[in-house]
Amino acid sequence: MTNARPARLVTAVIAMTVISISIASAQPGAYEPPRLRDGKPDLQGIWQVRNTANWDLEHHAGSYGIPAGLGVVIDPADGAIPYQPWAAERQQQNFNERETEDPVAKCYIAGVPRTMYVPHPLQIFQTPAEVVILSEYVHTTRWIPLTTLPRYEGYESWIGDSRGRWDGDTLVIETVGFNGQTWLDHSGNFHSSALRVVERLTRTEPDVISYEATLEDPNVFTRPWTIRMPLYLHRDRDRLLENECYLYAEDAGRPIIGQHPEP
Amino acid sequence: MGSIPSHSLRALVATCLVAPVPSHAQEVVDPAACPFESSPFHVCALERAKTFDPPRTADGVPDFQGYWRGQSNGAAYDFEPSPGGFAVPASTGVVVDPSDKRIPYQPEALARRNELRTQGFLDPQAHCAPSGAPRKNFTNFGWRIVQPDGYVLFVYESMHDYRIIPTDGRSHLPEAIKLWHPDAVGRWEGDTLVVDYANMNGRNWLDMSGNFQSEHSRVVERYTMIDANTIHFEATVEDPTLYTRPWTLAIAFTRNTEANFYQLEYACHEGERDLQHIGAAAP
Numbered sequence: 001m002t003n004a005r006p007a008r009l010v011t012a013v014i015a016m017t018v019i020s021i022s023i024a025s026a027q028p029g030a031y032e033p034p035r036l037r038d039g040k041p042d043l044q045g046i047w048q049v050r051n052t053a054n055w056d057l058e059h060h061a062g063s064y065g066i067p068a069g070l071g072v073v074i075d076p077a078d079g080a081i082p083y084q085p086w087a088a089e090r091q092q093q094n095f096n097e098r099e100t101e102d103p104v105a106k107c108y109i110a111g112v113p114r115t116m117y118v119p120h121p122l123q124i125f126q127t128p129a130e131v132v133i134l135s136e137y138v139h140t141t142r143w144i145p146l147t148t149l150p151r152y153e154g155y156e157s158w159i160g161d162s163r164g165r166w167d168g169d170t171l172v173i174e175t176v177g178f179n180g181q182t183w184l185d186h187s188g189n190f191h192s193s194a195l196r197v198v199e200r201l202t203r204t205e206p207d208v209i210s211y212e213a214t215l216e217d218p219n220v221f222t223r224p225w226t227i228r229m230p231l232y233l234h235r236d237r238d239r240l241l242e243n244e245c246y247l248y249a250e251d252a253g254r255p256i257i258g259q260h261p262e263p
Numbered sequence: 264m265g266s267i268p269s270h271s272l273r274a275l276v277a278t279c280l281v282a283p284v285p286s287h288a289q290e291v292v293d294p295a296a297c298p299f300e301s302s303p304f305h306v307c308a309l310e311r312a313k314t315f316d317p318p319r320t321a322d323g324v325p326d327f328q329g330y331w332r333g334q335s336n337g338a339a340y341d342f343e344p345s346p347g348g349f350a351v352p353a354s355t356g357v358v359v360d361p362s363d364k365r366i367p368y369q370p371e372a373l374a375r376r377n378e379l380r381t382q383g384f385l386d387p388q389a390h391c392a393p394s395g396a397p398r399k400n401f402t403n404f405g406w407r408i409v410q411p412d413g414y415v416l417f418v419y420e421s422m423h424d425y426r427i428i429p430t431d432g433r434s435h436l437p438e439a440i441k442l443w444h445p446d447a448v449g450r451w452e453g454d455t456l457v458v459d460y461a462n463m464n465g466r467n468w469l470d471m472s473g474n475f476q477s478e479h480s481r482v483v484e485r486y487t488m489i490d491a492n493t494i495h496f497e498a499t500v501e502d503p504t505l506y507t508r509p510w511t512l513a514i515a516f517t518r519n520t521e522a523n524f525y526q527l528e529y530a531c532h533e534g535e536r537d538l539q540h541i542g543a544a545a546p
Contacts, residue, residue, distance in 0.1 A: 037321055037412075044411065108533045109423070123427065125411040127328075132409055132416055134425050139393060139444070141423045143407070143526070150523050157528035159423070181533075238433060242444050246532045247392055258536040 033169060033203040038128045041169045041203050046123045046240065047231040049211075053117040054104075056187040057081065057227055065099065066186060072117075074212075075226040081189055082222040094188020102186050106256050107138055107245035109158035111182030112175050112197050113213040115140050117229065123240050131164050131171065136243045144173055151177065156193055158182060173199040184215075192219040207233040296493065297515065299334040305359040305513040308487070308495035317454055317488040320410050324430075325454045325488050327415065330519035330526070332405040333496070339401045341472040342366060342512060351471075357401075359497075360511040366474055372505040379473030384541035386468050391531035393424050393443045395467035396460045396482045397498035397512065404529060405519055415449060415456060420526040428458050435461040441478055443467070456486040469500075479504045492518035 033041040052060070052069025059071035059079050071079040083091060094101060104110050110118050115135050122135040133142040144164040151161055161177030180193030200212040209231040216224040249256050297307035317325035337347065337354030344364050347353035356364040368376060379385060388394055394402055404420035417426040428449040436446045438461075445460035465478030476482075480502040487495045494516040501509040 103533075109530060125409065125414060125416060127409060127411050130409060132411075132418060134416075134427065138532070139422070139424050141418055141425050143418055145525070149525060152525075152527070155527070158530050158533060159528055239429065239436075239446075240427060241436075241440065242393070242442055244393065244443050246535075247387075247390065247443065250390065250538075255538050256532070256535070257538045258534065 031204050031206075036126060036128075040126070040128070040166055041171075042126070043124045043131075043171060043201055043203055043209060044126055046121050046234040046237060047209060048119070048121045048234060049117045049229055050232055051117065051229055053185060053227070053229055054114065054119055055185055057185050057189055058187075060187070072227040072229045073225060074228045075214075076223075082225055084220060084222055087190075087220045091188050091190060094183065094190060096188075098186055098188055102188070103182050104186065107249060109140055109182070110135075110137060111158055111178065111184075112142070112160045112162070113199060113215070113227070114182065114184055115142065115159070116199070116211060116213070116231070120243055121234055121237070121240060131173075134240065136240045138243060138245050156180075160195075160197070167200075169202060171199075171201040173197075173201070175199070190220070191215065191217045194219045201231075204230075207235070209233075297489065299336065299515050300355050301336060301357045301513050302359050302362075302364070304334075304515050305495070305497070308489045308493075308513070308515070311489035312454075312487045312495060315489050318491070322412055324410070324451050325456070326410065327408045327456070327486065327488065327494060328410050330405050330407050330521075330524060331494065331516040332519055333400050334515040334517055335401045336514065338470060338512075338514065339403060340470060342470045342474050343472070345472065357512040357514055358510055359513045361508075366469075366500075367507045367510055369505060369507055372475075376473045376475060379468070379475060382473070383471060386471055386473075387443075387466055388468065388471070389537065389541060391422060391535060392467070393422065395443065395463065395476070396426075396445050396447070396458075397484055397500070398467060398469055399424060399426065400484075400496060400498075400514075400516075401470065405526070407526060415458075418526070420529050422529055422531045428456075430456075435459075438462070441465070445482070452485075454487060458484040458486075460484070475505075476500070477502055477504050486516075492520065 036042050052067050053072045055066040057072055058081060060069060062068035073079045073081060076082055118137045120135055120137040122133055125132040129146055131144040142159060142162060144162040146164045155161055155177045156179040157177060158179055160175040162173050162175040164171060164173045175197045178193050178195045183190050195217045198214045202210045204210045211231050212226060212228040214224050214226045246256050297304045320326045336357060337352045338357040340351050341354040342357050344356035345354040358364045358366060361367055399419060402421035406417050406419040409416040409418060413431050415428040426447055428447045430449040430451060433448060435448055440462050441464040442462050443464055446462040447458050447460055449456055449458045460482040463476060463478055463480050465476060468475050483499045485497045489495050496516055497511060497513045499509050499511045
């Protein structure tokens with residue numbers, strides 16, 4: 001797809017060429033997304049998933065606090081996360097302790113990729129130089145420069161350190177610099193600070209962004225693996241509200257303190 | 264690879280920057296620039312704004328994009344002039360109207376403020392609550408302004424908080440919705456960004472000294488670039504249940520031009536252990 005980039009400069013000038021090139025470089029009959037002034041696909045709007053990925057990324061029947069759902073792992077083909085043996089045991093332990101130990105149950109930042117599929121709307125903003133993804137969930141901010149801004153060496157955080165680029169009509173976000181304290185879902189699927197996430201966002205229909213994330217973590221998994229799910233455009237709201245989860249917990253008389261929420 | 268800035272060092276620097284040490288402040292700025300102390304800054308900046316032609320975005324509005332920091336003269340601790348104290352810098356005050364630099368409280372509200380002042384553990388910010396308006400612009404550390412078409416975004420380092428300001432003429436949310444982040448509706452008046460806030464839940468404080476708002480408060484903020492690296496920030500606060508009249512504050516934002524700078528994450532609630540010491544009563 002990278003060889004489509006020089007062509008795009010030309011196509012910004014000649015609209016008809018845009019259509020023929022993007023059809024030629026993407027799937028036959030591919031959807032032609034709305035575009036910004038700089039010719040990049042317009043991903044802006046308020047989006048949200050409609051799946052159970054927040055509770056379990058793998059195929060799962062229902063269990064306490066977890067709605068049943070189809071998995072979102074598309075690679076490996078069996079839909080199972082390729083854990084190293086010790087990590088599979090750790091995930092089972094996490095699952096058993098999910099009610100108190102899930103970082104999202106403690107109203108912590110959900111990390112990447114989970115921020116993209118917690119059950120709260122998020123809004124995507126774009127300029128030619130950067131992408132900003134803002135979630136209602138505990139006012140989470142993802143800032144994604146579309147440049148090769150040098151990273152701070154050794155920097156770790158809850159949300160990671162992202163850099164973005166366009167691969168044809170797909171926004172690719174590469175994120176490292178995690179602190180290893182977030183989970184991937186409520187079922188205790190997890191990663192270490194060595195996690196590297198490559199996300200791919202493609203607007204495939206007027207109301208759909210195809211969202212894909214490949215996760216690589218040599219400390220935890222036997223090989224890279226990939227999830228894919230649609231993000232749906234909200235047409236019933238024109239702005240984000242807020243979800244101040246830990247303040248609501250205080251209001252409810254159940255303050256979340258340190259690592260151990262009170263019962 | 265850049266080297267990671269030490270967060271504690273940055274906190275120290277931030278404290279120094281907000282501390283009202285005029286000689287220090289004057290050392291780091293163009294001598295022709297407006298002074299940072301609020302009252303003279305306000306007068307000087309309004310004059311500069313008349314002639315400065317700001318850079319513009321592709322849709323023709325002033326381009327505020329980049330990293331900024333508030334030169335807030337100790338106001339994170341106290342909006343009113345204050346001598347400071349243990350671990351608290353002095354404040355030269357940021358109220359430019361009334362001219363006595365005091366918030367024009369009604370007697371009962373002033374009594375409440377004086378009571379809150381002794382109960383800093385109730386400060387919502389100590390509970391990692393979003394700081395609301397105008398307080399968010401007085402938090403230590405800086406913020407990034409981003410301008411996608413039709414919006415102005417403030418992406419704050421402090422508590423990974425943000426403001427989304429639409430400039431498309433929409434109206435406020437229904438009154439029944441009360442928020443920690445008040446509903447922001449913006450518009451451009453000439454080269455000034457004007458932001459009107461409503462739907463406040465009334466639980467935010469204005470600073471760490473117990474100055475406070477109610478759910479009846481309305482805030483109008485005005486942002487005007489007065490030179491390439493300075494924004495005049497002004498906010499008028501109105502609340503007939505607390506104050507005898509509307510009052511106005513002003514400070515300078517200065518641009519951070521450090522090469523390859525980007526904001527670190529400031530997670531507040533994650534791993535929070537203060538509540539067990541300061542009490543977990545909802546603020």
